[in-house]
Amino acid sequence: MNIGDVSRISGLPAKTIRYYEDIGLIQPRRGENGYRSFQDKDLHKLAFLGRARALGFTIEDCRNLLALYEDDGRESAAVKHIAEDHLARIDEKIAQLHSMRSTLAELVNACAGDHRPDCPILDDLGHGQCIGADQAL
Amino acid sequence: MNIGDVSRISGLPAKTIRYYEDIGLIQPRRGENGYRSFQDKDLHKLAFLGRARALGFTIEDCRNLLALYEDDGRESAAVKHIAEDHLARIDEKIAQLHSMRSTLAELVNACAGDHRPDCPILDDLGHGQCIGADQAL
DNA sequence: ATAGAGGTTCCACCAACTGGAGGGTCAAGC
DNA sequence: GCTTGACCCTCCAGTTGGTGGAACCTCTAT
Missing domain, CATH: 1.20.5 (Single alpha-helices involved in coiled-coils or other helix-helix interfaces)
Structure with a gap:
């Protein structure tokens, strides 16, 4: 999946998605051509981020929430x-x-x-x- | 009056006052030594700005309000x-x-x-x- | 003479993106 | 095979309203 598709699905601007990669919130793979290649996991994370941001959480909050989300041993x-x-x-x-x-x-x-x-x-x-x-x- | 006095009186940080000059909201004179020399007019404007900002007006709003404030022919x-x-x-x-x-x-x-x-x-x-x-x- | 408080400028940074330049890639149509 | 247009890439600059710090100058008191 290219960034355009992900943008349409998630509702997040492509620029924002690139930015989220930049600051380490997501790590999409790259194809031969250098294009970002998104998988379900990434899509899921972006949905999570979109919703957390919509609730007004800061990016740092989002980073922490995402980490907790992925930590099965969280409290x-x-x-x-x-x-x-x-x-x-x-x-x-x-x-x-x-x-x-x-x-x-x-x-x-x-x-x-x-x-x-x-x-x-x-x-x-x-x-x-x-x-x-x-x-x- | 130097910037420190003005800062104490207006409650605005000196940095902020310099910034307001930078973006053209105030135009204090300068003394021989290069120090800003504030007059009542400036003090008054800064009080105006402080209050307008406290009410949440943007800097651009403040600029416009200040212009209206000084325009006797305003509506x-x-x-x-x-x-x-x-x-x-x-x-x-x-x-x-x-x-x-x-x-x-x-x-x-x-x-x-x-x-x-x-x-x-x-x-x-x-x-x-x-x-x-x-x-x- | 010197210390300390105050003043000056300029540059960088904060959040969370957004816009644009300049350039590479891909699929379709001729 | 070539072009067109949509898509993708990176990098740099700008947004808002300041704030922090460095490097340096000036004033006042001792």
């Missing part, structure tokens, strides 16, 4: 630990976004949005308290 | 438009994160997290449907 606690950490990170981000959202919604609501220059949004940005600015998302 | 509609777009992007991200969160929470919940290898999380990643994988967050 499910290790997997759960990765997932729980990730869940916590997601919750943090959601909280951050909610906080931004509420401030922003207020400001948008207060702004007339007409041809006049008066604007509560700019007023706030210009004079509001700038808290920490913790590299928001 | 508040332009500002509101930027803010509404951003609000929509935030909502999208929140929705995405919520969707990840719910799937992930289910899986975490189903996983025993003990010394045995059986793991619903890995099962799901290995066999679940891989939807689009829209470069999650």
Whole structure:
């Protein structure tokens, strides 16, 4: 199987698949002509990666999850630990976004949005308290 | 005022302030010695930027907002438009994160997290449907 | 005079890809 | 046998918003 077929099946761009090989997540064989030759095992791994990425796991998480997936002697606690950490990170981000959202919604609501220059949004940005600015998302 | 003072006052790292100059968001003067010499105007702009970034606006948004801020002939509609777009992007991200969160929470919940290898999380990643994988967050 | 704190520039790196240049390969049609 | 077009290859650069570090200059206090 060539990369194009794998891309169509997995839904991952060919570029991404090459990238995953580059960083050692998959090791497809090569044919005589130098083309990558994918097998079911690779396809399966790519599906795994696609789904893990869709759930927001980092590449490093994916690397670890893949290793656990292939380790028959794993303990499910290790997997759960990765997932729980990730869940916590997601919750943090959601909280951050909610906080931004509420401030922003207020400001948008207060702004007339007409041809006049008066604007509560700019007023706030210009004079509001700038808290920490913790590299928001 | 030197960059260190400005950094302390604004809460932005000196590196970040230099970076903002680099990309043209601020244009502090220079003293004889080559040091940046910040004035109230710069301080004010940096506070503006800090707050806008804390609300999650992109640098390009900030650039536009700053331009509007300094344009007495602006229409508040332009500002509101930027803010509404951003609000929509935030909502999208929140929705995405919520969707990840719910799937992930289910899986975490189903996983025993003990010394045995059986793991619903890995099962799901290995066999679940891989939807689009829209470069999650 | 010298130490230490602060300033300067420039280059490299982070995540996770994506785009494009420049070139090789394969299958089909003429 | 040749060309066309689709496919594949590698390598380099760019994205976002900074951050870290090296190498060097300047200021202030002792």
